[in-house]
Amino acid sequence: MRFLSALPLTLGVVLTAPTASAETPDPARAVFAGAFLFVAGFTAGGLIVATSNGSNVQNNVGWLTIEGAFAAAPLVAHGFAEEWTRAIVFAAPPAAALGGTAGLFAMSPGTIEHGSLEEQRVLWALFGVGLLSSGVGVIDSAFADKRAKSIAIAPLFGPGQVGLRIGVTL
Numbered sequence: 001m002r003f004l005s006a007l008p009l010t011l012g013v014v015l016t017a018p019t020a021s022a023e024t025p026d027p028a029r030a031v032f033a034g035a036f037l038f039v040a041g042f043t044a045g046g047l048i049v050a051t052s053n054g055s056n057v058q059n060n061v062g063w064l065t066i067e068g069a070f071a072a073a074p075l076v077a078h079g080f081a082e083e084w085t086r087a088i089v090f091a092a093p094p095a096a097a098l099g100g101t102a103g104l105f106a107m108s109p110g111t112i113e114h115g116s117l118e119e120q121r122v123l124w125a126l127f128g129v130g131l132l133s134s135g136v137g138v139i140d141s142a143f144a145d146k147r148a149k150s151i152a153i154a155p156l157f158g159p160g161q162v163g164l165r166i167g168v169t170l
Contacts, residue, residue, distance in 0.1 A: 025081040025144045034077025034138035041069015049112070059112040060105045063127075067101055070094040070130040074137025081144035090137030097130035 048062030071094040078087030104111055104122055111119045156163040 025083070027081065027142045027145050030077045030080035030141040030144055031138060033080045034073045034141055037069055037076050038073040038134060038138060041072070042066050045069065054113065056109045056112070060109060063112060064098065064102060064105070067094065067098040067127065067130050070134035071098050073134050074141070077138045077141035078144070081141045083141070083144055086140065090133070090140060093133035094130040094137075097126040097133075100126045101130075 045062045045064070045066030045068075048065060049059055050062075052058035052062065071091055074090035074094070075087045078084065078090060101123065104119065104126070108115055108119055111123055115123065153167075154165045156165045
């Protein structure tokens with residue numbers, strides 16, 4: 001009879017996994033990845049614009065390259081931090097600015113060098129929104145380790161009790 005009463009306790013000890021907690025993301029790696037993409041895209045797009053010799057197509061390609069990097073930088077930074085929801089949230093404003101700029105270029109391909117004052121204002125406003133929101137998104141990934149949530153789930157066996165223990169750190 002003793003063997004039968006000790007069996008659940010023995011099975012509980014053998015089958016119980018140690019409390020698992022996720023490894024916290026490395027914020028330095030996330031910030032570096034996002035910042036690298038941000039600067040690399042800005043540099044590549046800037047070189048394309050600088051060497052365009054007045055070509056509207058090349059100007060537009062360079063400008064969209066810069067803004068594309070703005071949209072991708074927070075996505076990559078938060079991806080390294082494994083915060084995919086935040087990645088989408090922080091990549092949305094620069095992606096919307098990229099879409100607005102692409103629409104502006106579709107309506108008026110010469111906006112960068114020969115656009116009207118209103119077109120220039122819209123162009124630079126979209127650029128500023130993309131730049132600032134992307135920078136905020138990359139910097140936000142630096143705090144990923146502070147937001148890392150740990151959820152611990154473990155079976156609970158004891159005299160007169162069987163259950164599940166759930167622990168959450170907010």
